[in-house]
Amino acid sequence: MNKSHYEFAPMNVGRWLVWSLFALMLALVPLVFSSGLSITVLSQMGIAIIACLSYNMLLGQGGMLSFGHAVYTGLGSFVAIHALNSVTGGSLPIPMAAVPLIGGLAGMGFAILFGYVTTRKSGTTFAMITLGLGELVFAMALMIPEFFGGEGGVSGNRMVKNGFLGITFGPPIQVYYLIAIYTFFAVAAMFAFTRTPLGRMLNAVRDNPERVEFVGYNTQRVRYMAFILAGFFAGISGGLGALNFEIVNFEVVGAARSGAYLLFTFLGGATFFFGPIIGAVMMVLAFVLFSEFTRAWLLYLGLIFLFTVMYAPGGVASLIMMNLRVAAFGRLRELWVSYLGLAMTGLVGLFGAAAMIEMVYHLQLNATLGSELKFLGITLNPAGLNSWFGSAFVFFTGLGLFEVVRRQFLRDWSEIQEYIEKETKRRDAL
Amino acid sequence: MNASRSSGANPAIALELKDLRKSFGKTEIIRGINLAVTSGERVAIIGPNGAGKSTLFNLISGRFEPTSGDVLLNGQRINGKKPYEINRLGLSRSFQITNIFPKLSVFENLRCSVLWSLGYKYTFFKFLANLDDANDRAEELMEMIKLDKKRDVLGMNLTYAEQRALEIGITIAGGAGVILLDEPTAGMSRSETTRFIKLIKDVTVGKTLLTVEHDMGVVFGLADKIAVVVYGEVIAFDVPEAVRADQRVQEAYLGSPVADQQTGGH
Numbered sequence: 102m103n104k105s106h107y108e109f110a111p112m113n114v115g116r117w118l119v120w121s122l123f124a125l126m127l128a129l130v131p132l133v134f135s136s137g138l139s140i141t142v143l144s145q146m147g148i149a150i151i152a153c154l155s156y157n158m159l160l161g162q163g164g165m166l167s168f169g170h171a172v173y174t175g176l177g178s179f180v181a182i183h184a185l186n187s188v189t190g191g192s193l194p195i196p197m198a199a200v201p202l203i204g205g206l207a208g209m210g211f212a213i214l215f216g217y218v219t220t221r222k223s224g225t226t227f228a229m230i231t232l233g234l235g236e237l238v239f240a241m242a243l244m245i246p247e248f249f250g251g252e253g254g255v256s257g258n259r260m261v262k263n264g265f266l267g268i269t270f271g272p273p274i275q276v277y278y279l280i281a282i283y284t285f286f287a288v289a290a291m292f293a294f295t296r297t298p299l300g301r302m303l304n305a306v307r308d309n310p311e312r313v314e315f316v317g318y319n320t321q322r323v324r325y326m327a328f329i330l331a332g333f334f335a336g337i338s339g340g341l342g343a344l345n346f347e348i349v350n351f352e353v354v355g356a357a358r359s360g361a362y363l364l365f366t367f368l369g370g371a372t373f374f375f376g377p378i379i380g381a382v383m384m385v386l387a388f389v390l391f392s393e394f395t396r397a398w399l400l401y402l403g404l405i406f407l408f409t410v411m412y413a414p415g416g417v418a419s420l421i422m423m424n425l426r427v428a429a430f431g432r433l434r435e436l437w438v439s440y441l442g443l444a445m446t447g448l449v450g451l452f453g454a455a456a457m458i459e460m461v462y463h464l465q466l467n468a469t470l471g472s473e474l475k476f477l478g479i480t481l482n483p484a485g486l487n488s489w490f491g492s493a494f495v496f497f498t499g500l501g502l503f504e505v506v507r508r509q510f511l512r513d514w515s516e517i518q519e520y521i522e523k524e525t526k527r528r529d530a531l
Numbered sequence: 532m533n534a535s536r537s538s539g540a541n542p543a544i545a546l547e548l549k550d551l552r553k554s555f556g557k558t559e560i561i562r563g564i565n566l567a568v569t570s571g572e573r574v575a576i577i578g579p580n581g582a583g584k585s586t587l588f589n590l591i592s593g594r595f596e597p598t599s600g601d602v603l604l605n606g607q608r609i610n611g612k613k614p615y616e617i618n619r620l621g622l623s624r625s626f627q628i629t630n631i632f633p634k635l636s637v638f639e640n641l642r643c644s645v646l647w648s649l650g651y652k653y654t655f656f657k658f659l660a661n662l663d664d665a666n667d668r669a670e671e672l673m674e675m676i677k678l679d680k681k682r683d684v685l686g687m688n689l690t691y692a693e694q695r696a697l698e699i700g701i702t703i704a705g706g707a708g709v710i711l712l713d714e715p716t717a718g719m720s721r722s723e724t725t726r727f728i729k730l731i732k733d734v735t736v737g738k739t740l741l742t743v744e745h746d747m748g749v750v751f752g753l754a755d756k757i758a759v760v761v762y763g764e765v766i767a768f769d770v771p772e773a774v775r776a777d778q779r780v781q782e783a784y785l786g787s788p789v790a791d792q793q794t795g796g797h
Contacts, residue, residue, distance in 0.1 A: 299655040317647030
């Protein structure tokens with residue numbers, strides 16, 4: 102049998118390149134974005150990347166729509182912060198850098214416990230059970246203040262006296278690099294998982310659980326084991342969070358957090374391995390930066406989610422991959438004008454819509470600050486008709502033009518897709 | 532366990548059904564089937580629509596649990612076991628409605644189907660790419676079912692005939708000794724069917740084969756023995772010539788001379 106069929110040497114070179122670049126990026130990014138805020142944001146991105154990828158082991162790879170993933174990141178966080186305090190207090194003789202691993206083991210432990218119940222079922226039943234368990238743990242968090250610290254949460258101090266090589270974990274940059282190392286290895290491990298027998302059978306269970314039973318596999322066992330592994334990585338992410346923030350409160354196990362993992366994993370793209378990485382970066386940008394920028398940020402987020410579900414159900418990752426495919430066939434150049442047009446008209450429409458949204462929010466929340474508001478350098482007055490009329494005009498103009506460009510774009514796009522199909526068939530026939 | 536196991540222990544009998552019954556609610560679909568299939572035999576199960584042929588397959592393969600009676604695989608009682616347990620004991624089945632992994636490539640479909648039989652179970656510390664035996668076996672299967680040109684095509688993008696071939700490939704992948712094929716040629720053209728019968732013969736050499744079939748051409752071209760199922764009972768089980776001559780079969784199922792059906796399709 103000819104082995105070259107499935108061992109692509111050039112692919113391996115490419116893979117080495119990708120992973121080296123990934124490591125290099127993790128190492129160099131804080132040199133470019135070196136402000137205090139940047140380091141905080143970057144640290145949170147690393148944590149979110151692990152969380153979203155672990156969530157995608159369930160959603161994208163296993164077809165398990167979990168509404169309670171924060172249970173495993175959150176409980177990992179709580180166990181980790183207690184472990185951190187024990188390390189600080191001297192009762193736990195492990196290095197501070199190993200605390201996230203304790204979080205991982207905790208996440209895994211709870212996944213073994215809860216997953217035994219949830220993974221018995223799939224589909225809607227699975228989703229419902231995870232939702233119920235999430236609510237249960239959230240309620241427990243407020244009922245057991247001894248462990249969860251009540252409303253105030255549990256705080257800790259990660260500083261190490263006389264740290265090895267001067268690493269005290271006092272400065273945020275040191276924590277960033279610890280997170281970066283964990284991120285690299287967790288991402289690599291989760292990618293490796295997709296290339297293993299269990300990882301592939303998980304895809305098979307997602308696609309056709311019935312058939313899996315007839316080729317010798319117990320689907321419940323496949324889901325359960327994947328769930329446990331996802332719990333481990335979720336716990337690591339939670340543990341890193343505990344180390345990073347030095348405080349953990351009940352919100353980390355809440356439904357809002359679980360919902361955020363689901364939403365951003367989906368936005369990033371659940372069908373590709375790297376999709377959730379994009380989603381995690383977007384998540385931190387939205388939560389940390391965008392939420393500062395406007396009070397209506399959740400509304401915008403909801404709209405983005407809505408449009409993604411409707412027009413790009415594969416998320417950002419699938420958009421990238423589709424365009425890479427077009428580029429591979431040398432046709433991307435023709436779409437540049439369309440893309441530029443879509444972006445321009447879309448921005449005009451968005452500008453009008455955003456002006457109106459901001460005015461509504463201003464009327465509801467900030468009316469006491471006076472009737473006028475500043476929006477992207479323009480002064481709007483929600484009390485008068487002029488601003489409303491102007492924004493509506495801009496919005497509808499943008500929308501109309503966008504639709505015109507979009508129709509043209511769709512024609513071009515489908516023509517190119519047809520060409521690619523034909524070309525693929527032709528190459529196959531050769 | 533209403534029968535002695537002494538006859539079940541006979542190594543020559545690959546699959547034995549003893550007074551097998553299945554009811555859905557008050558309706559009895561399978562009404563006391565007795566059948567003993569010798570190892571290496573090719574058996575076609577024929578019968579009118581609704582006779583219970585597919586239900587019989589579902590009972591044997593563990594999709595349904597019998598209401599009473601026994602299924603013995605190589606002398607071992609398997610009724611009540613889960614489909615995956617039965618599969619691990621060496622019985623594999625295909626489905627009437629194509630049942631493949633639509634979002635996996637042809638190669639991945641086959642590789643998934645060989646993993647358990649090669650002992651990889653739920654392994655997550657070995658790379659698939661390094662499992663030479665699994666990869667070789669998947670490639671070998673792909674050539675057997677003539678889909679080696681479609682290696683990286685997703686299951687859902689194959690033509691209907693190719694999907695049916697993949698269905699067979701998945702079924703035989705684990706190397707099970709007893710193969711159940713549920714209407715393998717359903718929906719195929721005459722020429723495809725002819726080609727497909729040869730394929731089925733080739734890939735089931737040395738195996739015990741049970742196949743549900745409507746196409747009389749397929750039945751007489753493929754089977755060593757024919758079992759005629761009518762209203763949940765086996766009314767005849769013999770070599771094709773004897774079944775063809777059987778008066779009860781003529782009346783109950785075939786109705787008209789067999790030659791008409793052969794040329795007229797099903």
